[in-house]
Amino acid sequence: MGSLSDKLCFFVTSVPGQAMEDTPVYTAIIVDDEQHARANLAMMLSDYCPDIRVVADAGSVEEAVRVVDTHRPQFIFLDIRMPSGAEGFTLLRQLPEYPYLVVFVTAFRDYALQALNANAVHYLLKPVDPEDLQAAAEKLRKLAGTIRNNPNEQQAYQEKLWQFLEELYGERQRIAIHHARGIRMVKVADIAYVQAEGNCALIVQRDGSRYLDTRTLKVYEELLPASTFHRVHRSYLVNMQCVSELTRNDHPELLLTDGTRIPVSRTRISEVIEALSVSR
Structure with a gap:
């Protein structure tokens, strides 16, 4: 933002x-x-x-x-x-x-x-x-x-x-991940979510592959297309195409297609619902 x-x-x-x-x-x-x-x-x-x-x-x-x-x-x-x-x-x-x-x-x-x-x-x-x-x-x-x-x-x-x-x-086909061993090119569509790890960002792909990037989650929020990726929590940026369910209770969360559960900030619930409706 x-x-x-x-x-x-x-x-x-x-x-x-x-x-x-x-x-x-x-x-x-x-x-x-x-x-x-x-x-x-x-x-x-x-x-x-x-x-x-x-x-x-x-x-x-x-x-x-x-x-x-x-x-x-x-x-x-x-x-x-x-x-x-x-x-x-x-x-x-x-x-x-x-x-x-x-x-x-x-x-x-x-x-x-x-x-x-x-x-x-x-x-x-x-x-x-x-x-x-x-x-x-x-x-x-x-x-x-x-x-x-x-x-x-x-x-x-x-x-x-x-x-x-x-x-x-416009949809970016690939993105460069700056990890400890160098730079790896991955397809944007293959990224399931990005998680904040201190001043770094953990990129998790659909197949479970993980890469720790030396850049912050904020950088990825700017790099990845807003039409697909949404900031659902201060520590998580999620590919809405990977979401299978939104649970609304005392501790709202997203269930991804691979079974991963991602917490959702209560203040962002309405935004997440709108983002899900747009991404379908």
């Missing part, structure tokens, strides 16, 4: 439709499951970009859809990976069609940065320098003007957006 304390990155696009109103004040919403991240970004925008007015925020995809429908903001600051596992493009596809610009906020490193660079997406590293944030806001203003004066630019920017999202969330 992204946190503004790590990194702010942005990409701008527009949905075809009516031209954006010519007004000196831009309206915006912030979509992030972390309340402190939403508050921090709102404060920074107020301090350094006063013409970008945050009219609302949302902590989930569902709430974001309602907020956008109500306010029709010109800018949407969107965290790439929401806790339900829904990707950024899932939210965008649910939004009403009207002109808006998207600003992605993320804590991704590694693979996400490759996708950002490959698709010429601009980004800012945290801690964000005020001058860099102001420069980013100026690019948004200029892009809004470009699209207003040339509606054909809307489609071009939208295509770049989908290209970026497909690059980021």
